[in-house]
Amino acid sequence: MTTNNTQSDVGTMTGEHLDLAHRLATQLRVDSIRCSTQAGSGHPTSSLSAADLMAVLLLRHLRYDWANAHQATNDHLIFSKGHASPLLYSMYRAVGVVGEDELVNTYRQFGSRLEGHPMPILPWVDVATGSLGQGLPDAVGVCLAGKYLDKLPYHAWVLCGDSELAEGSIWEAIDKAAYYKLGNLTAIVDVNRLGQNGPTELQWEMEKYAKRVEAFGARALVIDGHNLAAIDAALSEARSNPEQPTVVLARTIKAKGVPEIEDKNGWHGKALPKDMAERAIAALGGVTDLTITTATPDAGAPAIQADPSATVTLPVWDIGEKVATRAAFGAAISALAVRPKVVVLDGEVGNSTHAGEFKDVCPERFFEMFISEQQLIASAVGLSVRGYIPFASSFAAFLIARPYDFIRMAGVSEANIRLVGTHAGVEIGQDGPSQMALEDIAAMRAIHTSVVLYPSDAPSTAALVATMADTDGVVYLRATRGAYPVIYGPEEEFPIGGCKIHRAEPNDQVALIGAGVTLHECLAAAEELAEAGIPARVIDLYSIKPLDRDTLIDTCRITNSRLVVVEDHYPQGGIGGAVMEALADADIGQLHVTLLGVKGLPVSGQPAELLDAAGISARHIVAAARKLVEAQA
Amino acid sequence: MTTNNTQSDVGTMTGEHLDLAHRLATQLRVDSIRCSTQAGSGHPTSSLSAADLMAVLLLRHLRYDWANAHQATNDHLIFSKGHASPLLYSMYRAVGVVGEDELVNTYRQFGSRLEGHPMPILPWVDVATGSLGQGLPDAVGVCLAGKYLDKLPYHAWVLCGDSELAEGSIWEAIDKAAYYKLGNLTAIVDVNRLGQNGPTELQWEMEKYAKRVEAFGARALVIDGHNLAAIDAALSEARSNPEQPTVVLARTIKAKGVPEIEDKNGWHGKALPKDMAERAIAALGGVTDLTITTATPDAGAPAIQADPSATVTLPVWDIGEKVATRAAFGAAISALAVRPKVVVLDGEVGNSTHAGEFKDVCPERFFEMFISEQQLIASAVGLSVRGYIPFASSFAAFLIARPYDFIRMAGVSEANIRLVGTHAGVEIGQDGPSQMALEDIAAMRAIHTSVVLYPSDAPSTAALVATMADTDGVVYLRATRGAYPVIYGPEEEFPIGGCKIHRAEPNDQVALIGAGVTLHECLAAAEELAEAGIPARVIDLYSIKPLDRDTLIDTCRITNSRLVVVEDHYPQGGIGGAVMEALADADIGQLHVTLLGVKGLPVSGQPAELLDAAGISARHIVAAARKLVEAQA
Numbered sequence A, B: 001m002t003t004n005n006t007q008s009d010v011g012t013m014t015g016e017h018l019d020l021a022h023r024l025a026t027q028l029r030v031d032s033i034r035c036s037t038q039a040g041s042g043h044p045t046s047s048l049s050a051a052d053l054m055a056v057l058l059l060r061h062l063r064y065d066w067a068n069a070h071q072a073t074n075d076h077l078i079f080s081k082g083h084a085s086p087l088l089y090s091m092y093r094a095v096g097v098v099g100e101d102e103l104v105n106t107y108r109q110f111g112s113r114l115e116g117h118p119m120p121i122l123p124w125v126d127v128a129t130g131s132l133g134q135g136l137p138d139a140v141g142v143c144l145a146g147k148y149l150d151k152l153p154y155h156a157w158v159l160c161g162d163s164e165l166a167e168g169s170i171w172e173a174i175d176k177a178a179y180y181k182l183g184n185l186t187a188i189v190d191v192n193r194l195g196q197n198g199p200t201e202l203q204w205e206m207e208k209y210a211k212r213v214e215a216f217g218a219r220a221l222v223i224d225g226h227n228l229a230a231i232d233a234a235l236s237e238a239r240s241n242p243e244q245p246t247v248v249l250a251r252t253i254k255a256k257g258v259p260e261i262e263d264k265n266g267w268h269g270k271a272l273p274k275d276m277a278e279r280a281i282a283a284l285g286g287v288t289d290l291t292i293t294t295a296t297p298d299a300g301a302p303a304i305q306a307d308p309s310a311t312v313t314l315p316v317w318d319i320g321e322k323v324a325t326r327a328a329f330g331a332a333i334s335a336l337a338v339r340p341k342v343v344v345l346d347g348e349v350g351n352s353t354h355a356g357e358f359k360d361v362c363p364e365r366f367f368e369m370f371i372s373e374q375q376l377i378a379s380a381v382g383l384s385v386r387g388y389i390p391f392a393s394s395f396a397a398f399l400i401a402r403p404y405d406f407i408r409m410a411g412v413s414e415a416n417i418r419l420v421g422t423h424a425g426v427e428i429g430q431d432g433p434s435q436m437a438l439e440d441i442a443a444m445r446a447i448h449t450s451v452v453l454y455p456s457d458a459p460s461t462a463a464l465v466a467t468m469a470d471t472d473g474v475v476y477l478r479a480t481r482g483a484y485p486v487i488y489g490p491e492e493e494f495p496i497g498g499c500k501i502h503r504a505e506p507n508d509q510v511a512l513i514g515a516g517v518t519l520h521e522c523l524a525a526a527e528e529l530a531e532a533g534i535p536a537r538v539i540d541l542y543s544i545k546p547l548d549r550d551t552l553i554d555t556c557r558i559t560n561s562r563l564v565v566v567e568d569h570y571p572q573g574g575i576g577g578a579v580m581e582a583l584a585d586a587d588i589g590q591l592h593v594t595l596l597g598v599k600g601l602p603v604s605g606q607p608a609e610l611l612d613a614a615g616i617s618a619r620h621i622v623a624a625a626r627k628l629v630e631a632q633a
Helices: A015-039 A044-048 A051-060 A081-096 A099-105 A133-151 A167-177 A207-215 A228-237 A274-283 A325-338 A355-359 A373-385 A398-403 A403-415 A440-445 A458-466 A517-531 A547-558 A576-582 A607-613 A618-631 B016-041 B044-047 B050-059 B082-094 B100-105 B134-151 B169-180 B208-214 B226-238 B275-284 B325-338 B356-361 B375-387 B396-399 B404-413 B440-445 B458-468 B518-533 B549-559 B577-581 B607-615 B618-631
Strands: A002-006 A077-078 A154-162 A185-191 A219-224 A246-251 A291-293 A322-324 A342-346 A367-369 A387-395 A417-422 A451-454 A475-479 A484-485 A500-504 A510-514 A536-540 A544-545 A562-566 A592-596 B002-004 B076-079 B158-163 B185-191 B219-224 B246-251 B291-293 B321-322 B341-348 B367-368 B389-395 B417-421 B448-455 B472-478 B483-485 B500-502 B508-516 B536-540 B543-545 B562-566 B591-594
Touching: A002 B536, A015 A044, A015 A051, A015 A081, A015 A099, A015 A228, A015 B440, A044 B448, A051 A081, A051 A185, A051 A228, A051 A325, A081 A099, A081 A154, A081 A607, A099 B208, A099 B417, A133 A154, A133 A185, A133 A373, A167 A373, A167 B518, A185 A207, A185 A228, A185 B500, A207 A219, A207 B208, A219 A228, A228 A475, A246 B508, A322 A325, A325 A342, A325 A355, A325 A417, A325 A458, A342 A373, A355 B321, A355 B618, A373 A387, A373 A398, A373 A403, A373 A417, A373 A547, A387 B508, A387 B518, A398 A403, A398 A417, A398 A440, A398 B158, A403 A440, A403 A475, A403 B404, A403 B458, A440 A451, A440 A475, A440 A544, A440 A576, A451 A458, A451 B169, A451 B440, A458 A475, A458 B356, A458 B389, A484 A517, A510 A517, A510 A547, A510 A576, A510 A618, A517 A536, A517 A607, A517 B208, A517 B549, A544 A576, A544 B607, A547 A562, A547 A576, A562 A576, A562 A618, A576 A592, A592 A618, A618 B016, A618 B577, B016 B050, B016 B082, B016 B100, B016 B226, B016 B321, B050 B082, B050 B158, B050 B185, B050 B226, B050 B291, B076 B082, B076 B134, B082 B100, B134 B169, B134 B185, B134 B375, B134 B440, B169 B375, B208 B219, B208 B246, B226 B246, B226 B404, B321 B325, B325 B341, B325 B356, B325 B417, B325 B458, B341 B375, B356 B367, B375 B389, B375 B404, B375 B417, B389 B396, B389 B448, B396 B404, B396 B417, B404 B440, B404 B472, B440 B448, B440 B472, B440 B543, B440 B577, B448 B458, B458 B472, B483 B518, B508 B518, B508 B549, B508 B577, B508 B618, B518 B536, B518 B562, B518 B607, B536 B549, B543 B577, B549 B562, B549 B577, B562 B577, B562 B618, B591 B618
Parallel strands: A002 A291, A077 A154, A154 A185, A185 A246, A219 A246, A342 A367, A342 A387, A387 A417, A417 A475, A451 A475, A510 A536, A510 A562, A562 A592, B002 B291, B076 B158, B158 B185, B185 B246, B219 B246, B341 B367, B341 B389, B389 B417, B417 B472, B448 B472, B508 B536, B508 B562, B562 B591
Antiparallel strands: A322 A484, A451 A544, A500 A536, B321 B483, B448 B543, B500 B536
16 A cells, blocks of 8 residues: 655644554554564564654655655655664665565575664665764764755754663764754654663653753654654654754653563563564554655755866975974865865864864865764764765864774764874873874774875875875874974875885885884984994885785885884884784795884873884884894894 | 861851962962963963862862872862863962972973873872863762762862863763762863863853753852852852752853953963063962962771672683673672672673673672763773772773773773673674674774783683783773683683683694684684694684783794684784784794784674674684695695
8 A cells, every 4th residue: 555645734643644654653563573573683672662753754754765865855864773773674664665575584684784783785874873872963964964065955863762862972963953053953762761771861751851952952842752643743843943953852662562561671682582573463463564655855956066177286385394294184175175075074173183274265164063073073974974075183082082983883884084183192292191192093993994094294194185085984194293394295196005115225124114203203213224324215104004015015025024113103003013914924034023102101291202202213213223133134 | 378278167258268269369370370381381271260260179178188199088189171280280389299390390391290181190180181071070980989889078079171061971971970969079160161272162151051961960050260259159069969969160261360361262272472471470469379278088988998808709610511701701790799899880781791790799889871981981980090990891892982082091091990891793793783893902902001801711701800800901801792612611720911722732833813702713723624634723812912922922933923813803903913013023934924804894694604704714714724834835
């Protein structure tokens, strides 16, 4: 059976519509039970509580052309409570894009696109969810795009769980949604009172939730999440307010529709046993085959389109000029403003990272996220969903470590985001170790799809920033606080996966490998070694992941595998780790590699003092190189 | 001049007291300017705004025996806005524990304990701050200890900035403080309207802040932060409410006391130029030498004392029995409950991690943090400040990635916390990649003071959990979801930094190195290789950091440096990286090392399917080992 909703009667649900919504909700329940019981795992009870909410949303509010998931005006539906995937996939069956067999027989099976938690392999899924408290923040990015960039009337509907409202990231999201007046965002919170491990913190204290939501600037609508008319009225109201996000707080019952386990603890993340499932399905009226057609949005195109003719003119610098790579980032990102899809996000440090320079030339594509780095990354992910090219930046320590789970999930989503972390390493000096990223390279290398770049001078930084815009994945560029000499001319190219060799001679006895600030220390060390009669080449490993393995191997062949790798980072998992992993099975004889990373806990001081105390200054490189050469003399 | 405050007149500040407070505040301002101008860096304007608040706190409310920083009944003073360190250090001068010369001439200098942001090298500093939004969460842990464990009347006073209220972690903290009725906690928010980069999101909208604070369950007191009597009254009230935390929202003026830059943007993180500093100091009345004595707390001892006689009886299992290491963690941590200082913290997954079993035997030392992993770690840090032995646990993906900046700062604080992350790797199966920790080892190895453990069976897990309790640092144990055979007897010892060798023969041609679930794959592979006539030893690298380098080198000498390292983790920075870093300069000939880590983005499926698809199952290990052996045959 096929039916249709029209926009005219939204919010005035009559008997016929109520009946249809009830039948749809019942089918969603039956299907949620069926697929999870068949899989032997999953979260049916968390699906059952939200079935009425989603039935009404699907029938009467979601505007979506299922035949064309890439229609620019489609609404967005994000399950922030990703574990309710049985419900989401049952909705897909109800609109006809997932078949009976796929739903019931492949859910959570190896090779199926109906994974345990929603994944963007499905064309209707924007972002991977399953790490709680991320779907709503991601939707804020989608809605920033909708309101300020695309200027299209699509709406983002986000199904949240009540447990995830304990995550601070949810409040960062509601706060930013209100600050940016995202009337195109509605969170629907399925307050089913029970978490995985027992009652949630606030259980059914709906007024407390409402107070919080309102205090953070959103509109709160408290409803009975099983009253179809009330749901309909709330969702109508949600879409009617262009200047304020709405949070529908729906009081629901976990496992609603299966009386024997309704509101019972101990049924989270558990499929119903087969006999219980059969009883429940029978009591619900059995398997049905209702297919519905949702409203489709009017056609429309984003206000911003890519401009293939846009020519980026990167800034140029003179060789020897002292420029901080963070300043080069600011200059380069400003030059990229001619590309209409480039967007810059700041964590309230744009004056230090130089990201703020983009705002000066292109305020309409600059978003201040204040000191909420989780939302900073989530906004970038949401913007990437809409096809923008987001650059998020902050100090490296805060940019990578604070929202690391959001970065991890960006990798799982295979989202395309660009991160620029400045003020990395002990080089920052007097501010001390709380501000020093010393683990960011290790953390970022282990992210799926990641690219890790760490240029040493202004032209290489500018070139890589420009390249990042066209590079897929979670692309991270690490920048330095202090000013160091320009070493490359404006024509030099810096492909991702490449490196640069300095001072190469056929008789080089050792190679010094650095990136960023340590490249300058390596160059100074090579100078000193040359004076002492030890020819040493220097490798600028500006691309840490991917890494130029072939050049490393060639280098080893020349230097008898004598390498000194030096990094302003802890010695675990960073540049040294990357080099060693690359050489694990290389046919280059015995390795004579010295890894120099930051020793112990740094303190405050001048950059040069700290580089030296950390054991990564030119002096230490010289000593390490000498030792390698002398050991085999 | 020395004076004294008494508790009796708290909140009834008279003319004489007002005068003294004013003079103290003025001295704190002068000293904050002096030290930062001398250093040429720092945040004087962020110190000036809070000088009145801290003067009144110090004179009339803080109970602290400065001669005995380890007095158990001392209040705690935490600068969550760590950049106001000039103010903190000026307070230390005012109470006589930091001298004139140290303050003015060493601040931010290399070798000084007066670092850019407060560090626990100072005996009065509990935790390193400087990553915003962490001091208040840490204080929640301190106050949990005070109210529920120590049962002592000390109070924690936390100076927060207004910018950091944009961090979700602040709201996790206020929420948990209210949930646990922490009347012993007062946050004093210095609402000076200006962040680093311009106006804060809410500027001086005091009522909005108050609404948020109250919605999250704390008492909000809005005051003029430069009205000494009002400050005094608010702080008196703050201490008077045993069942509810207080947030004093103080409207202040950035740079207050230096009219030419008061409330002016562009002066964050900038020392006053010398001439401006001289003018300002003169206008403030010049350098003074006021020394004050704070109230000292009554003596007292924590209700919980270590019991050296407590004997931990670890559970035992039969060889071959199938037990999940997460279950062994639950059993072991429950056994550790006999040690009075052991505390367990859960992120609302205690039924899955098995941490909940501790609650069954010792509910009074179990704290549910719900789904707020940042607060989970911060609570552990705060408990460690009070000398407890906190174990925080959740799924590895959420335990490490979500609060990674808190873990980083725990390392910077050199706090002693224990983390147990379960459900690591693709082995978890059907839940899919959002739940799979595949980067946690890389991330954790790069943390200062970290220890990384990954046992493969129940007895080794139990032994390591017991050892963790006596191991300093940020100690992480990674546990597996599924049940695997017990391979060690109850007498086996598992020292940190050790490993176990299986199937060693003098003619071994290759070594298979695994940990956790891959150890079992390695054992199966070795069996198969033996049948094919290739003797292979297996190394259980249960201690990934520190790592048993000597045994690795010995192994290489036997196997002609043929190693297969296999891990349920991305191939960057994990176990393979650790092994390769350790062998960088080892005198063991050419390496023939194959690193097997998880390839690409995993999907949902059965554990065995996923291990195989990831390229880390026995089959892949056999193939890799064969290839290594055959290449040199």
